[in-house]
Amino acid sequence: MADERVLVLYGGQSSEHPVSCLSARSVLEVVDRERYEVVPVGITRGGRWLLTDGVIEARPGSPLPEVDEDAGDPVTLVRGVDGTHLVRLVGDRAEDLGAIDVAFPVLHGPFGEDGTIQGYLTTVGLPYVGADVTASSVGIDKRAMKLAFKARGLPQVPYLPVTWGRWQRDGAALLDEVEAALSYPMFTKPARQGSSIGITLARHREALAAGLDEAFTHDRVVIVEQGLDRPREVEVGVLGNDEIEVTAPGEIVPSDEFYTFEAKYIDDSQLHVPADLPPDVVANVQRFATQAWLAIGCRGMARVDFFLDRDGTLYLNEINTIPGFTPSSMLPMLWQAEGLSYPELVDRLLELALEAAADDLG
Template structure:
């Protein structure tokens, strides 16, 4: 009997468009001899819609957009849970929601309450990895080298803009990067070379989050490592995007025709061992399970600095995460999806051994 695979995509997030592209690739690659597909679209208002039929010949991600039957988000969620997720048989959820309300632990919490296996990180690790400010605290406690940074809260900024600016200029300096704390795909990020650009960058980033991270620029290379697994994770060969952009922004990542991958990245054997070991350490200290991509800076002196860890990395067939695995051990895109599903079932099975009632004999 086929496993029911619920693919959740879209979402109430500025990364909605990226999620659609990911879903199109995944839905086209899944082996239908093994899985019965249930696409579940979430619109920008947070309303759910389960599509009853999937056209495998889809070529445009926009075709995955569906119209929910209910105007109320709660009613739409309840409808999908009753009509689709409540169906009997072996089942697993594959969340493909980038950013808020999907990658931040909120959806994972719902699935935990439903006791349904799901691919990827759990509630805590999802929340930690998406929140750059909290992640940096975890990394600092683990003794993992990072660039100099400061956290700016919206309330602090509104109460004392001159004081915040002075502190950032004294401790961080220029050039620097302003980032929304809980967002990906370089959305809302600005590179700032002076006070005017810093003011504009903070103003823009506060449209996307109430907590910001401001980091000192570190000249050098950006190295990435793919990690997957539960208790005994494994790391891929490192990869690197080759580009000419001073700032690797959203347009550079998704629309620059000159962008190319270098996998494995041109590193010494010692650097390759070190970056893979650091990726695994970061994965473990965040409590990650399933998958993550760990991003580093390599400075001109050969020192590695951990930039961030992404618990739901780009996952199209041309994204760095699946390509790194293909170049590491020959894992195909379809095989990678199945491996991640296997990890989901293994984690769920392990959790079923947990007791939720006190032993009456104690």
């Protein structure tokens, strides 16, 4: 009989919904069913929690899966005297489906990676995989994240945060201000969005304006970053709670000008694990990754991303508290190269979640 019941949450209300489904499908395939009883719950784009059969397939005409509105019965979590229970809602009745021991939120982007689901799980008393509320909210917000990195003196490319209100009130003056602070090419990025959604490369003023318009469809705050001339994109994985381990770096060779959504999930970008880097660069990547982890107060897992410029300068790009989690995603591949298989990685993350919860109670 399984020792613990695991609630696997996937889908969600963000534009990264299909990516979450892909990640969750992989987790559901490898989680140890002898140790854990798995309870899959899909969250629709509209925010409904549905008890599913855990079979995640692409919709007709689309390469990516999605949680359908009729995928299962609606469920919710209730905190009882003996733990956190999953409750099924059937008509005007509520059916107790028993206690849940730990949650694995395989959710990307807003409403999943930003502290909202972590706050809910904390409120109902359910241990969960990954970063806590504060680290999640800082980690997804590029403006807050960059300020946390700056406080630790970590190297970053020049950037400027801009707001929707300012863009609407005085767009021409804002463009002038950005062009005075940064030089082309530039990247426009929604502050709280992942999977390269809403990111645009701008090489002139008209493209910058169009990129801001696109980014503002995803968030009310946008980060404009100084672009580099085809830098190497390097990433490491981090695992642990108070004591952490950092992998050797891997490298991404995008199929596009930069690592777009299509390059990540549809086209054939190349992932080199481990990356061919000098020992001093490897040491700096791992050192800065540790500092990035500490800067946001992370726990559980993270993928930390860097740019290595042509002149050898290393820049910290971002930290991802719930990175892509398919077998071909960088985080599992990095840990596979360290000798930790994908099923072992999932098992270790669940152990870390229970360990963190025990420490919080202690």
